[in-house]
Amino acid sequence: MRLSLRPSARALSVFDIDFERLRREGVRAILFDLDRTLGPGKPSALPHRSTVLLEHLLDEGFLVAIVSNRRRRFADFSLDPNLRARVVVRFRAGKPRPHTLRHVISSLGISHEQVIMIGDRWLTDVLAAKMAGTRSIHVRPWKANGTGPDSGREGDARKNG
Numbered sequence: 078m079r080l081s082l083r084p085s086a087r088a089l090s091v092f093d094i095d096f097e098r099l100r101r102e103g104v105r106a107i108l109f110d111l112d113r114t115l116g117p118g119k120p121s122a123l124p125h126r127s128t129v130l131l132e133h134l135l136d137e138g139f140l141v142a143i144v145s146n147r148r149r150r151f152a153d154f155s156l157d158p159n160l161r162a163r164v165v166v167r168f169r170a171g172k173p174r175p176h177t178l179r180h181v182i183s184s185l186g187i188s189h190e191q192v193i194m195i196g197d198r199w200l201t202d203v204l205a206a207k208m209a210g211t212r213s214i215h216v217r218p219w220k221a222n223g224t225g226p227d228s229g230r231e232g233d234a235r236k237n238g
């Protein structure tokens with residue numbers, strides 16, 4: 078049997094996802110990829126918009142994790158102090174191998190049906206989610222110039238100024 082690379086859903090960016098709907102569908106934990114999903118390139122900190130989004134999700138009762146393949150010794154990363162104690166962060170995740178996702182899911186004390194993985198790469202994020210038995214949302218990679226996610230709306234704003 079072939080493992081499909083089709084995500085459960087697609088979105089322009091993490092800011093275009095209806096998290097309230099996911100909650101109604103039973104999602105309790107949200108696993109984010111880091112690079113080009115929550116920020117441009119390899120950010121050393123989250124852009125303000127992403128920090129606000131994660132705080133909002135935590136305040137709404139979601140469990141939130143960042144699961145990155147980044148090798149931390151080459152690029153450091155620090156989370157906003159408000160988030161540090163509340164967000165599970167795992168580097169060197171080895172996606173698409175599903176072991177890190179599975180560890181995070183079991184450490185959160187939930188089942189894989191209650192998890193969604195969100196990321197910009199089919200062959201790591203979406204495939205890892207498939208292999209771990211979770212749903213996934215593919216987002217477009219955050220633009221390299223760092224001004225925002227590569228969404229149509231942002232693109233239009235950029236054209237106008």
Ligand SMILES: [Mg+2]
Nearest residue numbers: 110112113197
């Ligand atoms: Mg990525």
